[in-house]
Amino acid sequence: MRVAVLSYPMLFQTQGGLQNQIIETIAALQRRGIKAELINPNTQKLTDFDLVHLFxxxxxxxxxxxxxxxxGLPVVTSPLIQPHWTRGMGRWxxxxxxxxxxxxxxNIKTEYRMIESCLRNSDCVIALGETERQCIIEAFGISxxxxRVIPNGIPERFFNASPxxxxxxxxxxxxxxxxxxAINPYKNQLTLTRAIASTGMKLVLVGDCLPFQQSYLEKILxxxxxxxxxxxxxxxxxxxxLYAAASVFCLPSLSEVMPLSALEALAAGTPVVLTENHCMNLEGFGAMVKEVPPNNEQAIRDAISALLRQGSDGKVRSALAKTYxxxxxxxxxxxxxxxxxARV
Known part of the structure; x- marks a missing residue:
């Protein structure tokens, strides 16, 4: 089975969760003997493959x-639909x-119509969680x-990490x-910086900062x-x-689908403060994850303080190791x- 994996042209000019998801997915498929590869549509033909997987x-x-x-090629799409795509938003x-x-x-199509076209031309749509699945069904009218719900995975090295x-x-x-x-206003690090400025806690940031976001980084630094x-x-x-050494991992982005970084932190035994705008299934994570409004500094500060008092939970790591x-x-x-x- 030959599988052509594609996404948008500039994706791999930076590094982030989607890039890692694609790389890890291809590696997992290749370990199963599937000839999956990230292709260049400028030099390779889709018709040389049995199936297209679009991210x-x-x-x-x-x-x-x-x-x-x-x-005439079957298409599987991992669309990464954001949680704001509700039934009501779909109607609007x-x-x-x-x-x-x-x-x-x-002559002009909106983003909604483009997403809908992508989904309707797919033979199977892979959601990362039940929330994203409902967004796909309710906002875009997909059967x-x-x-299918297939979550992201977590590499073994995060479970065995030493601080x-x-x-x-x-x-x-x-x-x-x-x-x-990535360092930018969408990931909202400046709000996190301000939220803990009076607590005496240190903040460690890891991520790429593109040149046009340099002024945002300077405000943080x-x-x-x-x-x-x-x-x-x-x-x-x-x-x-770093995941293993941190006391709390905080990702107060304006929106996320199923952030790999949050799962990686949990795998390393570190509790997580996460934006409330996400599509993750938090069942089984217990008190190890707290959700916050992304622009509420007090809520972020309180959630971090609560997790610092609480500490880690080895049961969550064990559950993650079995499922993700x-x-x-x-x-x-x-x-x-x-x-x-089988059906096309």
Whole structure:
């Protein structure tokens, strides 16, 4: 089975959760003997493959799904639908699409119509959690029979991480808050910085900062309690060690789907403060995860304080180790491919 994996053109110019998800998915599939590869549509033909797996339904990716279907190829899409796509938002988006269409003689399409086209041209849609599944069904009118829930996995190295390397690098053993994400207003590090400024806690940031976000980073670094490590490779031993050494991991983004970084922190035994705008299934995580409004500094501060008093829970790590493995993810996606190929 040959599988063409694609996403939008500029994705791999930076490093983040989606990039890691794609790389780990391909590796898990290849370990099962599936010939999955990230292809270059400028030099490789879709028709040389048995199936197309598309990651993300935005940034023009609907055209990939449309072309694949035109060529008679089955399409599996991992769309990463944000939680704001509710049933009500879908109704408003369809109304707006109608107004824009009539005004422009149907020459302009909204983002909603592009996402819908991507989903409707897919033979199977993979949601990362039940919340995302409901968004796909309710906002875009996709049949529930076509939507499967397959979560992200967690590499084994995060379960076995030691804090020693991070403690040595930071040259201090005092507690710190960790944030791993691209540095930008959407990931909301400045709000987190302000939230803990009066607590005496240190904040350690890890992530790429693009040149046009440099001024945002400078505002953050104006606070003395912040240490910016910069970009780390996903398999860097220091990254896993930082997760293990942190007292709390905090990701107060404006919105997330199923952030790998939050799962990685939990795998390392570190409790998590997470934006309330997400699609993760928190069942089984107990008190190890607290949700916060992303722009409420007091709520972020209170959640961090509560987790500091509480500490870790080994049962959550054990549950994660059984459920969120890339081997299990690869097996589920493989079954999805087989089912799709059997009915097309």
């Amino acid at each position: 993300s339904a935005i940034n023009g990716n609907h055209r990939i799904a449309e072309y694949a279907k035109a060529f 988006a369809r109304l707006l699409e109608s107004l824009v269409g009539k005004t422009t003689n149907w 529930g029979d076509l939507v 020693n390397l991070a403690i040595e690098m930071l040259k201090a053993s005092e507690p710190f808050i960790l944030n791993v994400a 104006a606070y003395e309690h912040v240490t910016y490590i910069g970009k780390l490779d996903y398999d860097a031993p220091l990254l896993a060690s 493995t890339w081997e299990a993810v690869g097996e589920s996606i493989y079954k999805c491919y087989k089912d799709v190929l």
